[in-house]
Amino acid sequence: MEAAGPGKTLPSKVELLTFQARWMRPAGISAILGALIIAISLPIQPSVSGDNDADRLTKFHDNSTGLVVGQGILIGIGLLLFIPLLYVLIRSVVGRTERVRRGMVSLAFVGPILFSVSGLLVALGLDDAAGNFVEQAPAKERQARDQAVAAQAAAPKRAAGPSKQAGGGTSTAPLATPNSPTTTSGSTTTGTTTAPLSPDQAVSKARDDLANDVIDDSSLLRVGSFVRFIGLIAFVFAMIYIPLWCMRTGLLTRFWAVLGIALGVSIVLVPVGIFGLVLWFAVIGLMLARWWPVSLPPAWDAAEAIPWPRPGEDIGPPLEERGGPGTVEGSGREVSEEPPAENGGGRESAQPPETQGQRRKKRKRRK
Numbered sequence: 038m039e040a041a042g043p044g045k046t047l048p049s050k051v052e053l054l055t056f057q058a059r060w061m062r063p064a065g066i067s068a069i070l071g072a073l074i075i076a077i078s079l080p081i082q083p084s085v086s087g088d089n090d091a092d093r094l095t096k097f098h099d100n101s102t103g104l105v106v107g108q109g110i111l112i113g114i115g116l117l118l119f120i121p122l123l124y125v126l127i128r129s130v131v132g133r134t135e136r137v138r139r140g141m142v143s144l145a146f147v148g149p150i151l152f153s154v155s156g157l158l159v160a161l162g163l164d165d166a167a168g169n170f171v172e173q174a175p176a177k178e179r180q181a182r183d184q185a186v187a188a189q190a191a192a193p194k195r196a197a198g199p200s201k202q203a204g205g206g207t208s209t210a211p212l213a214t215p216n217s218p219t220t221t222s223g224s225t226t227t228g229t230t231t232a233p234l235s236p237d238q239a240v241s242k243a244r245d246d247l248a249n250d251v252i253d254d255s256s257l258l259r260v261g262s263f264v265r266f267i268g269l270i271a272f273v274f275a276m277i278y279i280p281l282w283c284m285r286t287g288l289l290t291r292f293w294a295v296l297g298i299a300l301g302v303s304i305v306l307v308p309v310g311i312f313g314l315v316l317w318f319a320v321i322g323l324m325l326a327r328w329w330p331v332s333l334p335p336a337w338d339a340a341e342a343i344p345w346p347r348p349g350e351d352i353g354p355p356l357e358e359r360g361g362p363g364t365v366e367g368s369g370r371e372v373s374e375e376p377p378a379e380n381g382g383g384r385e386s387a388q389p390p391e392t393q394g395q396r397r398k399k400r401k402r403r404k
Contacts, residue, residue, distance in 0.1 A: 046135075050340035053132045057125070057337065061325045064121035068322030071118030072315045074111055081107030090248035091170070098167035109160030113153035119318050120149050122325065123279055126289075130282045133342040137282055144275035151268025158261030166258060169251045174244060181236075181243035188233035269305065276301025276314070287336030287343035293321065 048056075083100035085093060097104050123145035131137045234242070252258060277298050284294035300317050303310030323329040336343040 048132050053129070053340040054338075056132070057129060057340075060121070060125050060128075061337075062327070064125040065322040065324065065326030065328075067118045067120075068122040068318045069326070071115040072319035072322070074118065075115035075315050078107040078111035078115070081111065083107075089245055090252060091174075091244040094163075094167040094170040094248050094251070097163050098171045101164045101167065104164055104167075105157075105160050109157040113156050115315070116149045116153040116156075120145055122318060122322055123149070123275060125325065126283055126321075127279050129288055129337075130279070130286050133286045133288075133336070133340075134282075141278065144271070144278060148268055148270075148272030148275045151264055152272050153268075155261050155265030155268050158257055158264060162255045162257030162259075162261050166251045166255045169254075170248055173247060173251070177243045177247050178240045181239040185234050185236045185239035189235075191233075273301050273305055285342075285344055287334050287345055289321075290334060291345055293317075297321075 081103045083096050083103050085096075124142070127137075127142050127145050131139065131142065280289060280294040280297035280301075283289035284291055289297070297314075297317050300310060300314040304314060320329070324331075324333060327333070334343070
């Protein structure tokens with residue numbers, strides 16, 4: 038079945054129903070499997086909690102297998118398994134309306150593929166950076182500790198007071214001003230007092246600097262971050278465009294379409310938004326597999342677009358269904374109780390009949 042586009046007509050209902058019968062259930066099962074695989078990957082992934090990048094890189098190195106397999110491979114496979122569901126949805130849309138261009142079908146592929154590839158690149162980049170960090174950290178820590186000890190030992194000598202000059206006079210070392218703090222190796226200056234770093238502080242600072250350096254020097258992380266940005270934008274756009282047109286053609290109810298759009302946008306704003314989106318794919322997969330307790334919208338079996346009415350637009354069943362024996366036609370407006378004037382004369386006949394609101398006011402006055 039070819040998607041409709043400029044200069045092309047919509048496929049026949051037989052072709053559309055044949056396509057749906059062939060691909061709906063496999064696409065639904067694929068989405069369900071993708072959600073299960075992502076759920077399985079969660080306990081495998083290493084924790085990203087930590088006070089700083091140095092602690093996180095250490096945890097990544099201790100669980101490098103979980104990092105690459107859980108975060109890089111399993112989540113990537115789960116995202117790829119969502120492609121058939123998105124493909125069936127967008128192809129079913131373009132089979133019902135000519136307003137969606139054929140090229141929009143690619144939205145089902147671009148975002149998930151780039152997003153899954155970026156996840157693997159980022160995981161490999163983090164594993165490489167963690168390995169470099171753990172390898173270089175001991176030497177950096179020893180160097181920072183030695184410098185801090187030397188700075189602490191030299192601090193009393195620098196503060197020993199005035200020193201004699203060659204001419205027999207004395208000179209006083211200039212004091213640092215509050216506006217010009219300085220930092221030396223293994224020491225910090227605040228105001229007029231120079232306080233050397235303790236060995237533990239120097240080691241912590243050296244670890245943080247090393248972690249930043251190995252992350253910045255990782256080419257895999259840079260490429261993976263760029264690919265993830267492009268894939269994220271494409272994936273979010275697909276999660277806005279596809280559910281929106283599914284709602285407009287009647288393939289998804291307003292609730293599930295709006296929920297899919299909101300969850301798609303949430304993965305940009307909230308890091309854990311991806312988990313809500315995974316549940317959405319699982320539910321829509323159950324619907325396409327026809328395992329959901331509620332039946333699919335009628336647009337699927339009708340093989341045509343049946344847009345959902347907007348709030349306040351529900352006018353009831355069609356006219357031919359409302360007609361039939363015993364049907365009384367009329368406006369339903371209350372008729373004035375006053376009989377029409379006879380012979381076309383009389384002053385009273387010229388007065389307009391009372392409205393329903395006026396009659397109600399009179400009844401209230403009588404009571």
